[in-house]
Amino acid sequence: MLIKVQLHICVLLLWLLVNSVVVLTQVxxxxxxxxxxALFDLRVSLGIRARYWPRKPDPCGNWTGVQCRNGRVIGVNLSGLRRTRLGRINPTFAVDALVNCSQLVSFNSSGFSLPGSIPDWFGSNLNALQVLDLTSSSVFGPIPSSIGSLNRLTRLLLSGxxxxxxxxxxxxxxxxxxxLNLSVNMLTGSIPLSVSALGNLTRLDLSSNFLSGPIPPEFGSLARLSYLNCSNNSLASNVPAQLANLSRLVNLDLSFNSLSGSLPSxxxxxxxxxxxxxxxxxxxTGNLPDLSTLSSTLSNVTLNFSNNRFYGSVNSNVSSFDLIDVSNNYLQGLDVPTGNGTFLSGNCFLRLPNQRSLNDCRAFYASNGLPFDGDPVSPVQPPVRKKDNNRLKYVLAGVFGGLGVVIIIVIVSVLLLKTCNKRSVSQRSANVEPVVEEGNTKDKSIPVDILSLTNSFKYEQMLQATSGFSDANLIKHGHSGDIFSGTLEDGFEVVIKRIDMRSSRKDCYMTELELYSKDMHTRLVPLMGHCLxxxxxxxxxxxxxxxxDLSKSLFRPTSLVDDGLQSLDxxxxxxxxxxxxxxLAYLHHECSPPLVHRDIQASSILLDDxxxxxxxxxxxxxxxxxxxxQNVITRLLRISSNPESTPSGSAPAICAYDVYxxxxxxxxxxxxxxxxxxxEDSSTKEWVDxxxxxxxNYDKELVSKIVDQSLIIDEDLLDEVWAVAIVAKSxxxxKPAKRPQMAHILKALETPFRVVREEDFSSGRLRNNSSRRSWSAALFGSWRQSFSGSINSQSQTYKDSNSGPKQAVRDNSQGSGANDRRFSSEIFPEPIDNNDVERP
Structure with a gap:
């Protein structure tokens, strides 16, 4: 009987427990x-999809991101929600309905686009608010001062x-x-002292803004601070010694500023x-702080002192840290322990690779009045006996005499080979050489101070503009260096080419500077400056x-839902x-001597707005x-040279390569x-052929089989496409000698209708029947005559090709059909023997 009573009591207690849990968990x-x-108004103003905020069910238990307590709204989280199609058309900071949610504790729109300014009533009406998170919400404008009225606020996140x-x-x-997180915005001015009054702060992030002035020494009073990030600003002055009072500090980032002086001891x-x-x-500048105390107390420590002007020796075992970077300073020493996470390049260490030059190091230490331990000690020479001196004189005389004879032979050989090569190139590419009008030749000896033509930037400016040449700013790896996007201090957007002199030609950057010193032509990408x-x-x-560039712009992704591509018209x-x-016509015909680009492709054709x-x-x-x-020995051993150049520089460059x-x-x-x-691979060549x-040039309709299907073209536009295709084939x-000059190509592209319509005899139309040649014959005339070996073609000048198209006339003596066949065969001359084919 007692057992039955106990069993009933257990069942009763279990029933009471289950009912209490149901009551407690019921929303x-x-x-x-x-x-x-207010919530329904917010649903309409923001265009929230019905799948997240359905109309009929109760918001407290069924709306994603809405949190309630005792039947009142205490939290709204828009992060991760998506708008309707209509709501995406013109999104704004339309959250005025929240003013009626008087018990709101948290508002989070992280990642949810709310383009607009923060309304003033946020501070005056949402008095219960404790968390305001607008991270990456497309908010703009100033931070309203009314935010200061939210005296219960514990987290204010406005970054991105x-x-x-x-x-x-x-x-x-x-x-x-x-x-407090205000990072990645466009805030200006100095850091206000009011921030130092926030005694409960544990995390403070002001990075990636345009803040200036000093770091307030009052930050040292923020005793609870464990995270401080002021990087990527324009902060100046010294690092305040009061930061040493932040005993709980775990993360301190002051990088990419203009801080000066030495670190507090x-x-x-x-x-x-x-x-x-x-x-x-x-x-x-100054000596690195003593790192020995850290190496003995902590593990997994990351220290970055790079790209400053620290000098002296490293006074601790740097290999004991998880990562330490002291590169690009002026540190010195003989024996420095290294490890996998140690970066020491760009300093003055005598026994390590990739260091500064001795002259650079000596000059720095001398300018700061400091001793430099890198001055080499002259070895003691053993005394030379007089008898050996005479023998040494004879040996040296023989060596230098023989060397002089070899140098004379080399110089004579080089001069002879240059003469022969010039004759060979002039004979084999006579039809590709642009002819400059007499009297327009530019003086090659005009003295120009190349470096004074553009701005000279500091290396620190370049680091700040590119976020330290980060991967996020990397556009591509170019032939001569890496290409980075950047933003200067005044907000001007630039592109920076970073040339590593250890893997590039020593004069590759001078090539461009010399080119810009001749003429800042409008068709060359504008050079804004340099840092050398x-x-x-x-x-x-x-x-x-x-x-x-053209390779990226020919087809661009659209913002449509199906992620389609938009084609250039x-x-x-x-x-x-x-x-x-x-x-290219400027390089080939207006520069003296003619210049060859040697890297013409879609990625080198840049496009402005x-x-x-x-x-x-x-x-x-x-x-x-x-x-x-640049190898003289290679020049001497090359008996014959190909008249067409490739970007590798293995042969003399000719303009016909650019044309190809x-x-x-x-x-x-x-x-x-x-x-x-x-x-240049075989599959590409096969596709081109x-x-x-x-x-x-007989059949326009054939071109329609290869035209980009995304183009919408009418009959007139198809004529233009046909004309450009004809120019491309020429x-x-x-054979390089049978390609047209760039001046002729430019004229053809400027008036493409005249390329195809004045030579179209399929309909039996004849232009002015006279003994004069047609416009197209004038366009390609000098090229054809040079191909046939006519000496008189040398008199065809660039001036003739730019003097405007002649009146279209034809010689009617041979009939239209004969003329048509002759013209087409000369535009596209076929090699007699398939083995007699030159490739670029």
Missing amino acids: VPLSSTVERT NSLTGNVPDSLRQLSSLSE GLLINLQAIVFLDVSSNNL EHETEKLLVYKYMPNG WITRLKIATGAAEG KYDVRLGSLSEVCAQGVDNN CFGKVLLELVTGKLGISGS QTLTFIN CLNP
């Missing part, structure tokens, strides 16, 4: 009609937006604030909890091109082709007929097939 429905209306103006002084009133002695310290890319401070790397600064493509031809062409990749430019190989590469660019524009101009079979002739 109380939203009881406030005002708040219900476009906030402007100063940090409001009213933030001093947020006495409960534990986390007691900084690392007192910061015993620090595991991450970054003061890189400043103007700090370091021997190991040189930096060239160019104007940023908003539309990138034909008018824009023809504009690009004409602009590129104009730039109006799709106007600017030629880039100018590091390979050289004069026509010049051997770019430009022909492949034209094929890309016509067919829409990407990667043709930048490839097959495509050229569809280009025929550029891709296997």
Whole structure:
């Protein structure tokens, strides 16, 4: 009986327990009609999809991101929610309905686009708010001073937006604030002292703004601070010694500023909890602080002192740290322990690779009045007996005499080979050499101070503009160096080429500077400046091109839901082709001597905001007929030279190579097939040969089989496409001497109708029947005559090709059919023997 009673009691207790759990877990429905209306208004103003906020179910238990307590709304989280199609059309900071949620504790729109300014009523009406998270919400404008009225606020997260103006002084009133994140905005002015009044702060992030002035010494009073990040600003002055009072500090990042002076002596002695310290890319100087105390107390410590002006020796075992970077300073020493996480390059260590030159180190230490231990000690020479001196004289006389004879022979041989090569090149590429009008030849001996033509930037400016040459700013790896995007201090966008002198030609950057010293032509990418401070790397600064290069702009991803591609229209493509031809015509015909680009492809054709062409990749430019190989022995051993150059510099450069590469660019524009101009493999050559079979000056309809299907073209536009295809085929002739000059190509692209319509005899139409040649014959005349070996073709000048098209006339003596066949065969001459084919 007792057992039965006990069993009943257990069942009763279990029943009571289950019912209490159900009661406790049951969500109380939203009881406030005002708040219900506010949520529905917010649903409409933000365009929240019904799948997240359904209309009929109660918001407290069924709406994603809505949190309630006792039937009242205490939290709204928009992070991860998606708008309806109508809501995405014109999103704004439309959250006025929240003013009626008087008990709101948390508002989070992280990652949810709310373009607009923060309303003033946030501070005056949401008095219960404890968490305000607007991270990456597209918010702009100033931070309202009314935020200071939220005296219960513990977390204020506004990073990743476009906030402007100063940090409001009213933030001093947020006495409960534990986390303040204003990073990655456009805030200006100095750091207000009001921030130092926030005694409960544990995390403070002001990085990636435009803040200036000193770091407030009052930060040392923030005793609970464990995370402080002021990097990527324009902060100046010294690192305040009061930061050493932050005994709980774990992370300190002051990198990429303009801080100067030495680090406080007691900084690392007192910061015993620090595991991450970054003061890189400043103007700090003096001795490194003693690191021995850290190495003995902590593990996994990361220290970055790089890109400053620290000097002296390293006074601790740097290999004991998880990562330490002291590169690009002026530290010295003989024996420095290294490890996998130790970076010591760009200093004055005598026994380590990749250090500064001794002259640079000596000059630095001498200018600062410091001793430098890198001065080599002259070895003691043993006394030489008089008898041995005479023998040494005879040996040296024989050696230098023989060496002099060898040098004379080498010089004579080089002069003879140069003479022979010039004759060979002039004979074999006579039809490719541009002819300059007499009297227009530019003086080659005009003295120009190249470096004074553009701005000279400091290396620290370049680091700040590119976020330390970070991977996020890397555009691509170019032939001569890595290409980075950057933003200067005044907000001007630039592109920076970083040339590593250890892996590039020593004069590759001078090639571009010399080119710009001749003429800042409008078709060359504008050079804004340079930074030549370091021997190991040189930096060239160019104007940023908003539309990138042709390889990226021919097809661009759209913002549509299906992630489609938007194709450039034909008018824009023809504009690009004409602009590129104009730039090459300048190099080939207006420069003296003629210059060969040698790297024409879609990626070197840059486009500004109006799709106007600017030629880039100018590091390979050289004069026509010049051997770019710097090895004299290689020159002497090369008995015969190919008259056509490749970018490797293995043979003298000729303009016909640019013409061939430009022909492949034209094929890309016509067919829409990407990667043709930048490839030399067999599959690309096979595709080009097959495509050229569809280009025929007899039949326009054949071109429609290879035209980019994304183009919408009418009959007139198809004539233009046909004309450009004909020009492309003429550029891709296997024999360099049979390709047209760039001046003729430019004229053809400027008036493409006259290329096809005045030579179209399929309908039996004849132009003015006279003994004069037609416009197209005038366009390609000098090229054809030079191909046939006529000496008189040398008199055809660039002036003739630019004097405007002649009146279209034809010689009627042979009949239209004969003339048509003769013209087409001369535009596309076929080699007699398949073995007699020259390739670029």
